[in-house]
Amino acid sequence: MRQIDSKNGYDRILMISIRKVVWYRNFLFRHRVAKICVLIELNGAMKSSEQLSKINGKTKIAGVFGYPVEHSLSPLFHNAAFARLGLNFVYLPFPVKPGELKIAVQSIRSLNMIGINVTIPHKEKVLPYLDEISPEAKVIGTVNTIHNKEGKLIGYNTDGDGFIESLKKQGGFDPKDKNVFLLGAGGAAYAISFALIKNGIKKLILVNRT
Template sequence: MINSNTNLICLIGHPVKHSFSPNIHNHLFKKYNLNYAYICFDVESNKLKSAIDGIRSLGIKGANVTIPHKTEVIKYLDEISPSAKLIGAVNTIKNENGKLIGYNTDGIGFAKSILDEGYNIKGKNIMILGSGGGSKGIAVQMALSGCSFIHIKNRTLDNAKNLCQILKQNFDIKVKYSNMKITEEELNDIDIIINTTPIGMTPNIDQCPIDTNISPKRDVLVCDIVYNPRETQFIQWAKKRGLKSIGGIYMLINQALESFNIWTGVKCDEYDTKEILQKVGV
């Protein structure tokens, strides 16, 4: 029950109408008997600073940050974790008595979604579509998990190049960058392909980041971090080609559980993940 002692957690992004985060976190707050509430704020880029100042001045206990603010938000925080600094993006903020600390749980959540399905990351060749905040978190975590090669594809080549430079400077790993066009030949050496762009997200559900006529000559694990709709055109393409796939809902839940722990100190378990999938409207 919301009262004068309720701690507020929020999501800031643009857009946010599609978000399932309130469903997940309000379920967990209720389950663990915590006097917290989670709500969403649609914040345009030119209002980001005032929104962050509002978190501090209103005593909001924490926040999630989503597209398109994960990188820009850093300049308005007091401190960021070492991994968030390396990634250059923040998706979780904790307010410690007016001091705003940024974290990134995207990569951890994504890696867990792969490992939970029985796949290995070590030694694998990976293609990542996009080079925004979500891409950075995933790329760094893939490198930390021991992958051998990362190919970044992005419309803006300078952004892809910058991400590759971060990876080369911090990890013993082979990297490459190129534009968003994907060929069958490029997929011949890829073990895992990951869409980190908003292509295919509601309301643009008919869009797909790959030419659906492409048919890889080897098994490729297809991953999408878009979770609304649950089955994107990218995931549908994978299934039609007989490829294994993992939708964005799993990353969403796993990164949410990490954020929940940062805010509350409560460590969730595998049962929480299964319960959210079965009982919560996600």
């Protein structure tokens, strides 16, 4: 991520590579999490006896649906945060094959999970199985977060808002009234484009390699 001066009419151009931004955010978060003394395996399997001893009948379940999902760092991040905040929650990775998505979504209710993150390849295909979809997620066409609100499953897309928050707080950059040059046109880029427009950018240039 870098800002450059331009002589072709743009005051400042924010050059964004989606992969680099995601790596940058993950690096910062890993650095913070590393300071938290929580015994959680990187694969999210919760092998530590100390962590297992904290799970009981009142433990609230959250997690991530994806396939494959073993590479996800979400269990590490979320379980560290839960421990830090003293919450009786557990976050688990669920490898959900494409043909198992419907029953997996139904299990959110049956297991009374508090919520689920959704990743590849289910972000679009999960929409028909939800009770309600946020206006923003409808426009973007993908969901990455499901909230179980007393048995009602509500889908959200937080990619764009998360990016903007990181951009402002960690990058010290407010995109309002700025010209933005965005590299990439995938699902994350679409969500980020929507969020940038919502936050009042002046102009958006979207570039993709295909």
